[in-house]
Amino acid sequence: MNLLHVQNVLKRLGASKPSGKQTSSDAERSFSLRIPVFTMEKGSEMVIVGESGSGKTTLLNLIAGIITPDEGSITLNGTEISILSEAKRDRFRAINIGCVYQTFNLLQGLTAKENVLTATMFAEKSSNAEERCTMLLSRLGLKEKMHRRPRELSIGEQQRVAVARALVNTPALILADEPTASVDARNARTVIDTMRELAHDEGTSILAITHDASVQAMFPESIAIGDIVHV
Secondary structure (H helix, E strand, C coil), X not given: CEEEEEEEEEEEECCCCCCCCCCHHHHHHCEEEEEEEEXXXXXXXXXXXXXXCCCHHHHHHHHHCCCCCCEEEEEECCEEHHHCCHHHHHHHHHHHEEEECCCCCCCCCCCHHHHHHHHXXXXXXXXXXXXXXXXXXXXXXXXXXXXXXXXXXXXXXXHHHHHHHHHCCCCCEEEEECCCCCCCHHHHHHHHHHHHHHHHXXXXXXXXXXXXXXXXXXXCEEEEHHHCCEC
């Protein structure tokens, strides 16, 4: 069964000026992405590979509802998110999507546990939130460090906090944007393996993007961005 269905999407990016007034530098900054069709099955784990600037992050932002297409439709978990208002997209994303970014976006004044729990507040999920948060941080090897603030954690530990935060609401889909860009090879393997193990246990799908061949090799399915996005 399809979890995600992207159909006939067009997204225009960059500068926009009246016809005849666009300079060469404006033209370089202005381009469009076209996605004829892209689907993911429930429970699948996929990595999209491609160089920087090839449209990978834009694709993830469209799927997350952070930006909306100019044309076409994006349906996730039975909801056409591309027609929702910004407030409804934010609410939908909090409940259905877990995001892992290459910059972890942790709140420096909060502990690891508090950072994870912020995601449950946005999704208005209070039932068993602390118990699940503790379980995730423990499985990620942070049981003894969950009350430390980000500055007291290594880069690899901060990344694992970000993974726990993405998983805490039991989302339908994890979106991971270069999730191992800030960690070494050993920690990269730990992050990906643990994220996949936890997602598999709960039927959560994973869509990651990378330009790193070693990360690509950690996933059962991979696809080139050029086979999805037409620039």
